[in-house]
Amino acid sequence: MNVLFAASECVPFIKTGGLGDVVGALPKALQKENVKVSVVLPKYQDMNPDDVNKMTYVNYIYVPVGWRNQYCGLFTMEVEGIQYYFLDNEYYFKRPGCYGYGDDGERFAFFSRAVLEVLPHLKDKPDVIHCHDWQTGPISVLLQAHYRWQSFYQNIRTVFTIHNLRYQGVFPKSVLGDLLSLDYSYFYKDGLEFYDNVSYLKAGLAYSNKITTVSKTYAYEIQMPYYGENLDGFLRWNSEKLHGIINGIDRELYNPATDQHLFSTFHNVLGKPLNKAGLQEYLHLPVNPDVPLIAMITRLTGQKGIDLVLRVFHEILNLGVQFVVLGTGDHNDEEAFRQFAAHYPNSVSANIFFDDGLARKIYAGSDLFLMPSSFEPCGIGQLLAMRYGSLPVVRETGGLSDTVQSYNEFTDEGNGFSFTNYNAHDMLYTIERALYFYREHRSKWDKLVDRSMGLDFGWEKSAKEYKVLYDSIIDK
DSSP: OEEEEEOSOBTTTBOSSHHHHHHHHHHHHHHTTTOEEEEEEEOOTTSOHHHHHHOEEEEEEEEEETTEEEEEEEEEEEETTEEEEEEEOHHHHSSSSSSOOTTHHHHHHHHHHHHHHHGGGSSSOOSEEEEESGGGTHHHHHIIIIITTSGGGTTOEEEEEESOTTOOOEEETTHHHHTTOOOGGGOSTTTTEETTEEEHHHHHHHHSSEEEESOHHHHHHTTSTTTSTTOHHHHHHTGGGEEEOOOOOOTTTSOTTTOTTSSSOOSSGGGHHHHHHHHHHHTTOOOOTTSOEEEEESOBSGGGTHHHHHHTHHHHHTTTOEEEEEOOBOHHHHHHHHHHHHHOTTTEEEEOSOOHHHHHHHHHHOSEEEEOOSOOSSOSHHHHHHHTTOEEEEESOHHHHHHOOBOBTTTTBOSBEEESSSOHHHHHHHHHHHHHHHHHOHHHHHHHHHHHHHOOOSSHHHHHHHHHHHHHHTTO
16 A cells, blocks of 8 residues: 655655654554555755755656646655655745745645645555645546546545644635636535635635544544634534544653763652753753753743743742743734743743753653643644653643543542643642642652553554554555
8 A cells, every 4th residue: 555645845855843743753654554655745945954865856747736837846755764855836835934924725735736736656556645734635526526536546535634623724716716727616615615705725625535634632622613613604514524533752762861961861650850950051950950940842822831831830830840941933922921930030940942852851851841732633742741751731622632531539540630621720720739749749640640641642443443444444
């Protein structure tokens, strides 16, 4: 079986969030299930020059984008048995970053059409094109509209994965003909129409053979109005083809026993103190093993529960803790954490940037990892935190519900701490509860840390589920 991943980012080449991690790690796990995976990406300006120099030129074609015919260069490289393809057009992709431009509708219309146009030039013809997020949403409808009559394309199936329903790629309805070369028969409530605009994400939902999202709970939640981003009815209507498959992490890449970014590699809770002391010193906080260290590594946006944290931040510090934040986002939230760090220099470290090496040091050196999201399709942070022995405090939503079981001291079950309502004082109470075990029942705490580090959140189980899904649509 041959599967082609079509995505707008992929570790190690380009990453802005969790999508890049998934597209980087899942193909490796699928290879172990005898699924041959290739990946196709835009050739961005921000890619590492060393990677660009390793690419081999394959061919060039011209891609129809509405009335235009645009150049597309095809480059390739193989890494660990996976063939990666890069689509080159400097007009669209020779610019900083990946998204956020006024012509994103045209850029990813080009990319989606180019993916289909280059298929005959790839090493392996795919049985399934696995599309990821709105940037590749048009692929399924373009395949149906423009290519099904060609024998080469007739048996190719598509899967579309929602990584975050909030980001939908909504553009004026003029893109229908101007960029996608589609007539108005596709502009209706069960097609691309979305409040008198065109939604690229909805195109993927409507025309793919199967839809997946990145946790079972999120697959259920998005069929309800609160989480459904105005697509809950459409998703309920298509619920038979919607599946939730939890994300994993690359356990080889993120391994505290071998991670050279850490102050000291370790296998269990006994290795935490050296990393905590190293982190406190590195961040110019008082080195004290008895002060609980709470961490957040996150985008500073409303989705991530930053408003809850800021509302009770003084109360959190009054619990006698140190607090470390790493990430960027909303300007007001960035400034709030900077001011807290200035006001509490011995308790707060605000790192308003992102650095992967520092992130790993924080996972390894912190005691608690705070992730009070208003919604969370899957979440990678809580999985990495547990891998490095930082116990998560999460709100029960999406993938956080699927991966964090709140500790029950009576049955000695669980791997973290959680709260149900999106409420700042519920979060504060849960932090207090966690700190009680840290301070008063250290043997239970250490046992909980070792348990969380021993959990397997790798990709193996999820890869098997994806293989079953692929098998169910091939030759149908």
